[in-house]
Amino acid sequence: MMTEQQLTELDAKWIEVKAMLQDRFGKVPDMEAILFLIGMNEVGFKQDKEFKKEEKQDLMHVAMCILLSHDGYYEYINHDADGWPHFKKIKEFPGVTMKEQEDYLKEKVIVYFGV
Numbered sequence: 001m002m003t004e005q006q007l008t009e010l011d012a013k014w015i016e017v018k019a020m021l022q023d024r025f026g027k028v029p030d031m032e033a034i035l036f037l038i039g040m041n042e043v044g045f046k047q048d049k050e051f052k053k054e055e056k057q058d059l060m061h062v063a064m065c066i067l068l069s070h071d072g073y074y075e076y077i078n079h080d081a082d083g084w085p086h087f088k089k090i091k092e093f094p095g096v097t098m099k100e101q102e103d104y105l106k107e108k109v110i111v112y113f114g115v
Contacts, residue, residue, distance in 0.1 A: 010103060010106055010107060010110070013106075013110045013115050014106045014109075014110065016110075016115050017034070017109060017110055017113050017115050018034075020113065020115070021033075021034065021037070025037075031102070031105065031106075031109075032060065034063075034109055035059075035060040035063040035064065036056055036059050036060055036063070037063075038062075038063035038066065038067070038109070038112060039058070039059030039060055039061070039062040039063040039066075040059055042062050042063065042066050042085065043059060043062060043083060043084060043085065044083065045059070058084070062084070062085055062087075065085075065087040066085075066112075067105065067108035067109065067112060068093070068108070069087065070108065070111070072090055072091060073089065073090060073091055073092075073093055074087040074088065074089055074090060075087060075088050075090050
């Protein structure tokens, strides 16, 4: 559980990440949009491609695997012939509240973007 000061710092950095992405893309992204962007970056897709719903979900899954791999929850296996990375689940994410999960993901996104 985070302290009040840690939450305040997290919120400030989260606002900074969202502002940076707003400057780049013209609108304030939510968590799903941020995960989608991370997935696109990791797979190497260009922004001008139209994605099907399943592809968008797959890109967000790639982002989650990337973010959670830093703490040993997933491990990269390889890329398939179409350029999609594949991961193996190493351990279960601990049972925490939705707020704690959200804060954890925010921390990982902040680190990912170097804020």
